[in-house]
Amino acid sequence: MEELFLSFMNALVIGVPKFFFPQIDPFYTEELLPLLNIGLYNSILLIIPSASIGFILGAILGSLQTYANPVVAKTATIYSQIFRGTPLVLQLLIIYFGLPAFNIVLSPYFAAVIGFTLCTSAYQAEYIRGALVSIKKEQTLAAYALGFSKFATIKNIILPQALRRALPGCGNEIIYLIKYSSLAYVVTFYELTGNGKKIASLTFRVLDSYFILALYYLFLVSIATLLLHYLEKNILSQQ
């Protein structure tokens, strides 16, 4: 998988420009771009599980905040408050450097994924909660009148409607996640930003390294935006 991705990206961002501009500065084609491509692959490895597990966890947390008994609802709210109320960098540092004190030792990759997932789920929970409370009470009554249980009502009637309403907000959070995945370097996991920084400080070509790094993020976010637009169009148009 990794090899396939890298040969595709290398051909795209190194092979093609080289073909049209054979005189291109080898700093780009030999040093910067190959390393950024590896970083991009690592970033995607972080973003996809964090975004998807975070979204599902957020949907569960948001539902618990809205519908569970007061104790569970309050616990979910406190969870959300803690993760939204403290800096993500600090959360990552605690997970990676702090937890070994309890004999929990995580690889940099897992520490980063866990940190991102927990943090993003706290934000997603708020978007979902907002959408859940916006669904009219009558929808619940209609389901109860047909013999639906509370759980079946939330799962089949309320959540599907709420997720459609929450999608723009949730998409926004995924775009944030793409950018704050750059914090993984603080737990020594070298994704896009980590690799960009490495090259910049080794070669002192700071401006062009960071400028191209920024273009990579723009590219990632653009793809995510397109996907989200597609989802919104196909799901939201049903209402």
Next chain:
Amino acid sequence: MTKPILSVRNICKSFNKKEILSNLSFDVQKGEIKVLIGPSGGGKSSLLQCLNFLIFADSGEISFKGNSINPKKPTELRKYRQQVGMIFQDFNLFEHLTALENVTIALRKVRKFTKKEATERALKELTLVGLQDKTDHYPAQLSGGQKQRVSIARALAMDPTILLLDEPTSALDPELVNEVLQVIKKLADNGMTMIMATHQMDFAQNIAHEILFIENGTIIEQGSPKELLCESQKLSRTYSFCSALGIHTGEK
């Protein structure tokens, strides 16, 4: 007299110390059509919602086919609700589902039909209410009358023993009222047991076996349309209420 299918005893309900229903009792026989009339805020909707426990009464007892229903037992309550269909004033269709899916979802998720069985059954009910060509429409694409007919199909698909109708036509444009009333008439002709709150007096007079006049949470008068609405009953509360609505009453 045969055993009543639904028996309501001494239902009381207060909201914020204001009494909405006070000590209401009545029986419904199989195939009987009861019509609830009376001023808005008089307790008709609350009574209907108490009947299938969308609102829990403070006291009183509801028995269905001779068994007292205990709403604190979720399984028993859900089983009872499946047999008591409810039609709401504002339709309350599931906004994210098509007309067909609105009917199939409870069949599939509550009665555990397969997708194919549920679709067949739903098409049958949608045809009954005359909407076989609107199955793929979402609620937002349907008129008020069509939405209400989908909601009737949705309730009928559960094979209810009794149907509760909460002012089914009062949210409709005048020209759409008839299409819904026709469907209800069809059900009445087929012998469906119904309790219906309505302001459509002409219609009520036609189909009701008994009219309950409800005001301030109690039954003020009850009797057949004939008894309550004929000229000789000019002093009855029902008669004056109907006159005030500008409805021509009296035997036809």
